[in-house]
Amino acid sequence: MKQKILITGASGMLGSKISDILARKGFPVLAAYNSNEEFVPSGKHISKVSLDITEKVHPRWFKNIQTIIHCAAVTDVNFCELNKSICRKVNIYGTENLLDLAESLGAHFIYISTPMVFSGKKGNYVENDKTDPVNYYGKTKNEAEKIVIKYKKGLVLRANPIGKRPLGAHPSFMQWFVDMASNNRSFSLFTDVVINPISTATLALIIGDVINNFRPGVLHLGSKNRVNKAQIWEEVVKLFPNYSGKVTRLSVNKTQAGKVALRPHEMWLNVQKATDMGFSLPDWKDEVGLVLKEISNN
Ligand SMILES: NC(=O)c1ccc[n+]([C@@H]2O[C@H](COP(=O)([O-])OP(=O)(O)OC[C@H]3O[C@@H](n4cnc5c(N)ncnc54)[C@H](OP(=O)(O)O)[C@@H]3O)[C@@H](O)[C@H]2O)c1
Structure with missing residues (x-):
């Protein structure tokens, strides 16, 4: 019998994909928006529920839930900087509320977090490296992580997911690249924002295994190699040989002055622990290819 899963943020980029993939694998999914x-x-094993986590x-609404995957958050970094109380309310208090729920149900709790809990000065971060966020979004994710780690059935999963947001939602950065390329738009991009991206589909599949072999603590997931955002653009534009826009390459470090929120630049995570645990992690090019295929299928 598969575990019954509550997924928050099921209307977002990652939560919608996890809901879809876990339900296809036969997990009964309660998808919260x-x-x-x-x-x-929608799908055979998916039920939807409206839930404001603030x-x-x-608990009586969520009887029999054995695992909570918490993807809901305010994720717009600039919005968080300008609207600190909303960001804090959702990202910290919302997580506390869900942990209370997990505790009263005795459920496992998987918290989706971000490399933005680190300063981004060095990259290659291991799970127990010191966190030191540079913007308010990162600070709220960092605070929420600390609460999750105290819960004996809590797991913090840090990753750089790439994917597609549902049509009509704010586009993901991969969708934005495709829009720039397909409409010949000129734009600027950073050459020194380094990540090890993992597609929402691959991440969702790995999370299925994490549920079945749950271990509390902190775990980094990502592609096995790193890439900067300009290299990702090069992969995208290969599909648009007639692109005639102008791309200005910038250093994130040299453009921080006057920005709403500071951006860390070395955001790649060390994934040795996940590899040692037996997870097979992909190459970034395959992940970018997977997402481009998903976007072009619309
Ligand atoms: N995207 C990235 O680049 C990235 C990188 C690293 C880590 N992460 C983390 O991964 C997780 C998922 O990110 P994402 O990009 O998939 O997010 P997203 O597309 O921006 O979606 C955010 C989700 O949070 C929900 N939400 C917001 N306020 C809520 C509230 N008060 N109550 C309940 N739900 C609320 C939204 O619901 P409605 O739309 O229904 O309002 C939506 O489903 C987040 O925890 C994020 O911090 C994301």
Whole structure:
């Protein structure tokens, strides 16, 4: 019998993909959205539920849930810098509310976090490296992580997911690249933002295994090699040989002055622990290819 899973942020880029993939694998999924029910996937094993995580969550609504995958967050880094109380309320208090729920259900808790909990000065971060976020979004994710780690059935999963947001939602950065390329737009991009991206589909599949072999703590997931965002663009533009826009390459370090939120630049994670645990991690080019295929299927 598969575990019953509650997924928050099921209307978002990652939560919608995890809901879809875990349901296809036969997990009964309770997919929670806040305001965008239309972005939640439908499927045989998916039930949808409206849930504002900043409100008290009653355990009696979630009987039999054995694992909570918490993807809901305010993720717009500039918005967080300008709207600190909303960001704090959702990202920290919302996580506390869900942990209370997990505790009363005795459920495992998987918290999706970000390399933005690190300063981005060195990269290659291991799970127990000191966190030191440079922007408010990263600070709230960092605070929430600390609360999750105290829970004996809590797991913090840090990753750089890339994927596709549902049609009509704010486009992901991969969708933005495709829009720039297909409409011959000129734009600027950073050559020194380094990540090890993993597609939402691959991440969702790995999370299925994590659920079945749950170990609390912190775990980094990502592609086995790193890449900068300009190299990702080069992969995208190969599909658009007639692209005639102008791309200005910039250093994130040299353009921080006057920016709403500071951006870390070395955001790649060391994934040795996951490899030692037996997870087979992909090459970044394969992950970018997978996402481009998904985007072009629309
Ligand atoms: N995207 C990235 O580049 C990235 C990188 C690293 C880590 N992460 C982490 O991965 C997770 C998923 O990110 P994402 O990009 O998939 O997010 P996203 O597409 O921006 O979606 C955010 C989700 O949070 C939900 N939400 C917001 N406020 C809520 C509230 N008060 N109550 C309940 N749900 C609420 C939204 O629901 P509605 O739309 O229904 O309002 C939406 O489903 C986040 O925890 C994020 O910090 C993301």
